[in-house]
Amino acid sequence: QKEVEQDPGPLSVPEGAIVSLNCTYSNSAFQYFMWYRQYSRKGPELLMYTYSSGNKEDGRFTAQVDKSSKYISLFIRDSQPSDSATYLCAANTGNQFYFGTGTSLTVIP
Amino acid sequence: NAGVMQNPRHLVRRRGQEARLRCSPMKGHSHVYWYRQLPEEGLKFMVYLQKENIIDESGMPKERFSAEFPKEGPSILRIQQVVRGDSAAYFCASSQIVGQETQYFGPGTRLLVL
Secondary structure: OOOEEEOOOOEEEEOOOOEEEEEEEOOOOOOEEEEEEEOOOOOOEEEEEEEOOEEEEEOOEEEEEEOOOOEEEEEEOOOOHHHOEEEEEEEEEOOEEEEOOOEEEEEEO | OOOOEEEOOEEEEOOOOOEEEEEEOOOOOOEEEEEEEEOOOEEEEEEEEEOOEEEEOOOOOOOOEEEEOOOOOOEEEEEOOOOHHHOEEEEEEEEOOOOOOOOEEOOOEEEEEO
16 A cells, blocks of 8 residues: 555636545554645645645635544645646655645636 | 756657666755656656665666765666666655655656667
8 A cells, every 4th residue: 555645637617626636555654744735747746735734725726634533635726727637646754755646637718 | 946957858768778867956955865767657666765864665667777866966867778668757746854745756768768
């Protein structure tokens, strides 16, 4: 079983839609949970992180962690074509970071 | 403040040659991580280094791969006697504090082994 599991998609939504991206994880020792955005042929860019359970909001993005069910979510409101990218969830314990395989998102104008 | 820099961005090698990938962390960052990304497989941790020390190399193949982060200069990921299966994107990330959630990635080096 992978440490962090993520549905690869692809996911295609119309502009303005609410996007929900999800991951599950297996290691209850994970403390920090991150979402990265990666454009084609670029390095991952940190979008948001949360510590332990709870929600965190930043503009159109909301990250949610439910440690009881080991579930990580990223919500994107009013999605834009510029949001089209691959989204990677990640979790860490100590110095090791574990990444999901990424979900490819396309927002259609 | 320059971000994480990696070079070369693209590297082509023939089987059996050596590949050297360089990473300069963000200013003020003393922790460097190397990852390999293959299509459909996501980012895989390889090694974590601090200046002059390898802290965790549990994700790095035992043979042909080595990494260093000298006191002066960039971190180097070295792959000896490359094989076709080494073709991948290699990313370097840096952070200011170990285990910190804010790990910043470079643009990657795309290695193609012919």
